[in-house]
Amino acid sequence: MTHIFSHFWFWLLCIALYVLTRHVSVFMAILLSCLGIFCIVCIWFFAVGYRKGLANKALRILKHIPYVKRWAIPFVEKHEEQLNTIDQQIAALHKQSRTTFYSAVLLELLCRVLSAFEVYFILRVLMPQVNFLDCLFIIAFTTLIANMLFFMPLQLGGREGGFLMSVTGLGMTTSAAVFIALIVRIRELVWTGIGLLLIKIGKSKRVNED
Numbered sequence: 001m002t003h004i005f006s007h008f009w010f011w012l013l014c015i016a017l018y019v020l021t022r023h024v025s026v027f028m029a030i031l032l033s034c035l036g037i038f039c040i041v042c043i044w045f046f047a048v049g050y051r052k053g054l055a056n057k058a059l060r061i062l063k064h065i066p067y068v069k070r071w072a073i074p075f076v077e078k079h080e081e082q083l084n085t086i087d088q089q090i091a092a093l094h095k096q097s098r099t100t101f102y103s104a105v106l107l108e109l110l111c112r113v114l115s116a117f118e119v120y121f122i123l124r125v126l127m128p129q130v131n132f133l134d135c136l137f138i139i140a141f142t143t144l145i146a147n148m149l150f151f152m153p154l155q156l157g158g159r160e161g162g163f164l165m166s167v168t169g170l171g172m173t174t175s176a177a178v179f180i181a182l183i184v185r186i187r188e189l190v191w192t193g194i195g196l197l198l199i200k201i202g203k204s205k206r207v208n209e210d
C-alpha cells in the first residue's frame with residue numbers, strides 16, 4: 001500500500017514540475033489535468049483507507065466490476081475475517097505510529113526520485129547534455145504506463161513502450177529509448193538471477209542443517 005501510495009504522490013509531483021518548467025499545449029493541459037485529478041482522488045482514497053482500513057473497501061469496488069466480480073464476491077465471502085484483520089492492522093499503523101508511517105511514505109517517494117539517476121547515467125552515454133529533470137519525467141511516465149499494464153508478466157513490452165513514448169515525447173531519439181529500456185531490463189534480469197541464486201543457496205543450507 002505504501003509503495004502504491006507513494007507512486008501517486010510521485011506522479012502528482014512530476015505533473016506540477018512539468019507545468020512549472022515546460023510549455024504546456026492544450027492537449028497536454030487536458031491530459032495532465034485528468035492525470036492530476038486521478039492522482040488526487042487516489043491519494044484521498046488511500047488516506048481514508050489508512051485511517052479506516054482499505055482491504056474491504058477495495059474489494060467492495062471490485063464486486064461491482066463486470067467479470068472481476070465473479071472472482072471478488074466469493075473471495076470476500078471466504079476471507080471476510082482475514083480482510084477485517086488486515087484493515088484493523090492498517091488503521092493501527094496510522095494511528096499508533098504516524099512518524100513511522102510518514103517516514104515510510106517519504107522514503108518510498110525518495111526512492112522514486114532517486115531511481116531517475118539510473119536513466120540519467122544511462123543517457124549521459126548518448127547525450128552529455130541531458131538533465132535530471134527530463135529523467136524524472138521519463139521515470140514518472142514509464143512507471144505510470146507500467147502500472148496501468150500491471151497484469152502483464154514482468155511488464156514485458158509495457159515498460160519498454162513507456163520508455164519509448166516518454167523519451168521521444170521529450171524530443172530525444174528513438175535509439176535512446178531503446179538503449180534505456182535494454183539496459184534497465186538487463187539490470188533487472190541480473191538482480192533477479194542473483195536473488196534466485198541466493199534463495200537456492202539458502203534452501204540448500206537449510207536442507208543440510210536438517
